Amino acid sequence: MAVSDKTALHDVAILTRAVELVFRKLIRMLIGKMSLKKLQEMIQIIFVEETEAKLRKESPGKNVALGDIALQTGVDTRTIKKIRTYIAVNEPIHKDDTFLDGFMPLFKVFDLWMNDTRYFDTKTGKPRVLAIEGEDGSFEEMVGSAIQSRGLTTRAVLKRLKEIDVVEVDYDADTVMLKQEDNIFISKDELDLLDVGFTAIGNLASTIDHNIRHHLDDDAKYFQRGSWDYQFSPEKIPEVRKSIHKYLREADKKSRKLILSLSERDGQKGQVTAGISMFYFEDDSLAK
Amino acid sequence: MAIADKTTDLPDVAILTLAVENVFRKLIRLLLGKISLKKLQEMIQVIFVEEAEASVQRERPGKNVPLSTLAVMTGFDTRTLTKIKSKRNYMKPFHEEKRFLSEITPECSVLDVWESNSKYLDVKTGKPRVLPMRGPSPSFESLINDSNPTRGVTAMSFFQRLEASGSIVIDRANNTVSMIDKRYTPFGTEDQTENAKIGMAAVGNLVDTIAHNLSTTPDSGESFYQRGCWTNRLKKSDATKLRALIRKFLSKTDEKARKIMKPFEQETTSSDQITAGISFFYFEESSPGSGY
Numbered sequence: 001m002a003v004s005d006k007t008a009l010h011d012v013a014i015l016t017r018a019v020e021l022v023f024r025k026l027i028r029m030l031i032g033k034m035s036l037k038k039l040q041e042m043i044q045i046i047f048v049e050e051t052e053a054k055l056r057k058e059s060p061g062k063n064v065a066l067g068d069i070a071l072q073t074g075v076d077t078r079t080i081k082k083i084r085t086y087i088a089v090n091e092p093i094h095k096d097d098t099f100l101d102g103f104m105p106l107f108k109v110f111d112l113w114m115n116d117t118r119y120f121d122t123k124t125g126k127p128r129v130l131a132i133e134g135e136d137g138s139f140e141e142m143v144g145s146a147i148q149s150r151g152l153t154t155r156a157v158l159k160r161l162k163e164i165d166v167v168e169v170d171y172d173a174d175t176v177m178l179k180q181e182d183n184i185f186i187s188k189d190e191l192d193l194l195d196v197g198f199t200a201i202g203n204l205a206s207t208i209d210h211n212i213r214h215h216l217d218d219d220a221k222y223f224q225r226g227s228w229d230y231q232f233s234p235e236k237i238p239e240v241r242k243s244i245h246k247y248l249r250e251a252d253k254k255s256r257k258l259i260l261s262l263s264e265r266d267g268q269k270g271q272v273t274a275g276i277s278m279f280y281f282e283d284d285s286l287a288k
Numbered sequence: 289m290a291i292a293d294k295t296t297d298l299p300d301v302a303i304l305t306l307a308v309e310n311v312f313r314k315l316i317r318l319l320l321g322k323i324s325l326k327k328l329q330e331m332i333q334v335i336f337v338e339e340a341e342a343s344v345q346r347e348r349p350g351k352n353v354p355l356s357t358l359a360v361m362t363g364f365d366t367r368t369l370t371k372i373k374s375k376r377n378y379m380k381p382f383h384e385e386k387r388f389l390s391e392i393t394p395e396c397s398v399l400d401v402w403e404s405n406s407k408y409l410d411v412k413t414g415k416p417r418v419l420p421m422r423g424p425s426p427s428f429e430s431l432i433n434d435s436n437p438t439r440g441v442t443a444m445s446f447f448q449r450l451e452a453s454g455s456i457v458i459d460r461a462n463n464t465v466s467m468i469d470k471r472y473t474p475f476g477t478e479d480q481t482e483n484a485k486i487g488m489a490a491v492g493n494l495v496d497t498i499a500h501n502l503s504t505t506p507d508s509g510e511s512f513y514q515r516g517c518w519t520n521r522l523k524k525s526d527a528t529k530l531r532a533l534i535r536k537f538l539s540k541t542d543e544k545a546r547k548i549m550k551p552f553e554q555e556t557t558s559s560d561q562i563t564a565g566i567s568f569f570y571f572e573e574s575s576p577g578s579g580y
Contacts, residue, residue, distance in 0.1 A: 011481045012392055015322060017383035018488035024335050025495040026311065029502065031343050033304060035363030036336040040329055042305075046313050047325040054320050070440045071449065074324030074394050077440025094298065094306040103301050105363050111301075149363055156356035163347065163357070190502055191300055197498030198307035200516055203571040204494055205314035208487030210572075212318070212480050222572065223535045226490055227545045228565020231554045240552045240564055241512070247548055248513045248566065251541045256517045258533055262526045263519035272527055273573035275518020276534055281493040282500070282512070283563040 401435035
């Protein structure tokens with residue numbers, strides 16, 4: 001059953017395109033909030049954990065060979081050994097201080113400035129004005145404590161903080177002050193939205209995964225559908241939004257009743273989490 | 289009727305880490321066996337740097353983006369960034385990069401080298417030759433070394449996986465291997481690939497909605513509707529019943545939504561039109577909040 005090169009690449013290209021699109025959109029949201037270095041570290045750990053779990057499921061009770069993980073990941077066994085050791089020794093990623101420290105270089109600088117008494121004046125309750133260079137309590141020292149990445153200079157960090165309007169530099173006095181004391185990298189509202197939103201994306205990914213695995217059994221599949229139209233006039237869009245939002249709010253009320261009707265009163269072991277998620281979307285890329 | 293909030297005691301950075309971890313874990317689970325970690329990392333690295341560059345360019349139109357700024361945003365040193373930026377797929381779509389596609393999984397690389405490297409081709413027919421399982425090059429063993437210079441990967445593990453996927457046939461009496469299908473289908477069938485494509489498109493739409501909502505202020509009234517309702521106290525034996533009830537309910541909801549949208553649809557297509565719609569899905573987790 002030989003198939004032409006074109007066909008062989010076609011399916012892979014479809015998947016690659018879909019994956020690329022999703023990851024690009026996700027990454028776009030994370031720029032400025034998380035470093036690439038940390039994202040890659042996280043992905044490496046998750047990938048190895050999930051591969052191991054999958055292989056264990058395939059052969060219950062058996063040890064998972066490093067070579068089998070290497071085959072699934074394309075990463076050599078020495079690196080996998082290192083990752084496995086990290087997983088075994090450390091706390092979960094979100095509780096691992098070392099991981100969180102390097103989450104976003106600027107985030108850590110900001111965090112030190114607002115919390116470390118070397119850079120934060122507890123008497124005034126304000127971040128100190130720091131000498132740009134020097135040893136004790138300088139901006140240079142703070143950047144050095146926050147970021148241990150090769151080639152990341154104090155000047156580059158200062159330049160970026162100035163660009164995003166977080167600091168003010170006094171070139172005569174050679175000092176720098178933090179003028180934005182709220183966490184500008186991520187606000188509480190943004191964090192809540194990301195938390196709720198990412199949970200929904202995770203749920204959707206699980207539903208897709210489930211449906212792909214049960215693609216031959218319509219009864220086992222979970223409901224997942226979209227209704228949309230390509231031909232909305234931009235002038236009518238506010239009205240479209242209003243009508244659909246109103247409708248979705250009503251549907252939400254009904255769905256809550258439905259789910260509640262089968263929900264048990266008390267929490268017990270072995271219960272299942274189940275629910276629905278609804279959202280409105282727009283895409284003006286074709287219009288552009 | 290909501291998952292208990294286990295995140296309230298965590299610092300902001302930990303909450304964000306947990307949220308990112310949750311979504312990447314589910315997506316990676318979906319992609320296991322379809323793309324290798326190596327290739328996924330390659331893709332993410334390029335996309336991240338491209339997007340970081342684009343983001344700075346938006347802030348300062350017309351100006352060059354210094355590598356030092358990208359270093360601050362990515363946490364990578366400038367030498368690594370120069371390497372990433374000089375990759376052949378930088379600023380190019382991955383799905384059009386033949387090399388990337390042919391190496392998307394280790395198995396794919398084996399089949400690609402087998403059908404493209406002259407060492408493994410039959411001189412007369414130009415087709416992949418039948419290879420002895422072991423021994424000096426050209427053999428299946430040498431093919432594994434040539435296509436996957438990854439330490440610790442054995443020819444034996446490839447035999448099993450490629451045989452199971454129907455790509456090779458092993459003649460155990462003669463200790464030879466032949467390629468019978470050089471196709472790599474990520475999800476086994478075209479139908480599954482199509483499902484994955486549609487599913488990923490829905491994920492993309494949801495990400496767009498979240499990104500839109502992040503860009504609006506909560507009280508502006510401009511946020512797009514995005515909500516979920518669930519219980520974490522469903523008896524396992526009631527799951528089938530709930531699935532059926534929700535299927536019926538959401539099918540009706542879908543039908544009605546289409547009716548609501550219909551009057552707004554313009555009769556003819558024009559270039560300034562906007563795509564808009566709704567998406568809904570049912571989900572289940574075997575243990576409460578296991579994503580956390």
